[in-house]
Amino acid sequence: xxxxxxxxxxxxxxxxxxxxxxxxxxxxxxxxxxxxxxxxxxxxxxxxxxxxxxxxxxxxxxxxxxxxxxxxxxxxxxxxxxxxxxxxxxxxxxxxxxxxxxxxxxxxxxxxxxxxxxxxxxxxxxxxxxxxxxxxxxxxxxxxxxxxxxxxxxxxxxxxxxxxxxxxxxxxxxxxxxxxxxxxxxxxxxxxxxxxxxxxxxxxxxxxxxxxxxxxxxxxxxxxxxxxxxxxxxxxxxxxxxxxxxxxxxxxxxxxxxxxxxxxxxxxxxxxxxxxxx
Ligand SMILES: [Mn+2]
Numbered sequence: 001x002x003x004x005x006x007x008x009x010x011x012x013x014x015x016x017x018x019x020x021x022x023x024x025x026x027x028x029x030x031x032x033x034x035x036x037x038x039x040x041x042x043x044x045x046x047x048x049x050x051x052x053x054x055x056x057x058x059x060x061x062x063x064x065x066x067x068x069x070x071x072x073x074x075x076x077x078x079x080x081x082x083x084x085x086x087x088x089x090x091x092x093x094x095x096x097x098x099x100x101x102x103x104x105x106x107x108x109x110x111x112x113x114x115x116x117x118x119x120x121x122x123x124x125x126x127x128x129x130x131x132x133x134x135x136x137x138x139x140x141x142x143x144x145x146x147x148x149x150x151x152x153x154x155x156x157x158x159x160x161x162x163x164x165x166x167x168x169x170x171x172x173x174x175x176x177x178x179x180x181x182x183x184x185x186x187x188x189x190x191x192x193x194x195x196x197x198x199x200x201x202x203x204x205x206x207x208x209x210x211x212x213x214x215x216x217x218x219x220x221x222x223x224x225x226x227x228x229x230x231x232x233x234x235x236x237x238x239x240x241x242x243x244x245x246x247x248x249x250x251x252x253x254x255x256x257x258x259x260x261x262x263x264x265x266x267x268x269x270x271x272x273x274x275x276x277x278x
Pocket of ligand 1: 045077078079200245246247
């Protein structure tokens with residue numbers, strides 16, 4: 001058994017107040033939750049605007065005041081590949097994604113799961129930012145794919161619209177990420193008894209919070225993709241635990257686990273950790 005301390009969706013943006021709050025949280029809460037675990041997992045959205053200095057600042061606080069020398073496994077969230085005004089001129093979010101992961105791997109004690117799987121005590125960890133391909137669009141709304149590609153409804157918009165620039169469609173990005181994740185699963189499949197899938201986005205429709213209200217459900221589309229769920233089910237003889245983030249706010253229950261066809265799925269979209277055993 002591997003004991004995991006899982007957290008995410010910190011959305012750190014570097015103000016003095018935010019820094020002091022995270023320092024307090026790390027010292028008073030994260031430290032005690034993660035005290036006797038084998039490994040720490042962060043499910044993405046470390047930052048609110050993708051600034052690598054903020055990644056470094058937040059992770060330094062979490063490590064030095066909270067979890068200490070335990071291995072910290074990380075996948076990025078959609079916010080972590082947001083482009084700053086300056087970056088918009090010379091890179092896309094695919095380059096940013098690679099920069100994020102390589103930056104994580106350059107830090108001592110941190111592992112970027114998108115670069116390579118991690119194995120501890122016969123348990124393998126694979127990870128991806130995950131993405132969306134509109135498969136979670138609310139079926140009842142009667143909208144078309146073009147309505148969802150717009151990523152805005154009335155005056156409300158999904159911020160990825162402005163801050164994520166990809167060289168291809170969201171559907172293609174999803175396919176590429178699913179293929180990468182499957183490659184990593186195959187790499188470790190015969191070496192481990194169990195595999196933990198770590199994603200930022202949500203892999204199963206059953207986990208998505210719908211309310212029958214278009215103002216909310218329209219944006220549920222961007223929670224994730226069925227394709228990751230299908231991949232997880234394909235390897236269900238080894239993958240029996242999924243850790244994800246991304247879905248939080250508006251009374252959504254974070255820090256809880258649900259059983260989807262025998263696969264334990266935990267929402268770690270909170271800076272307050274949840275303890276999960278494999
Ligand atoms: Mn997110």
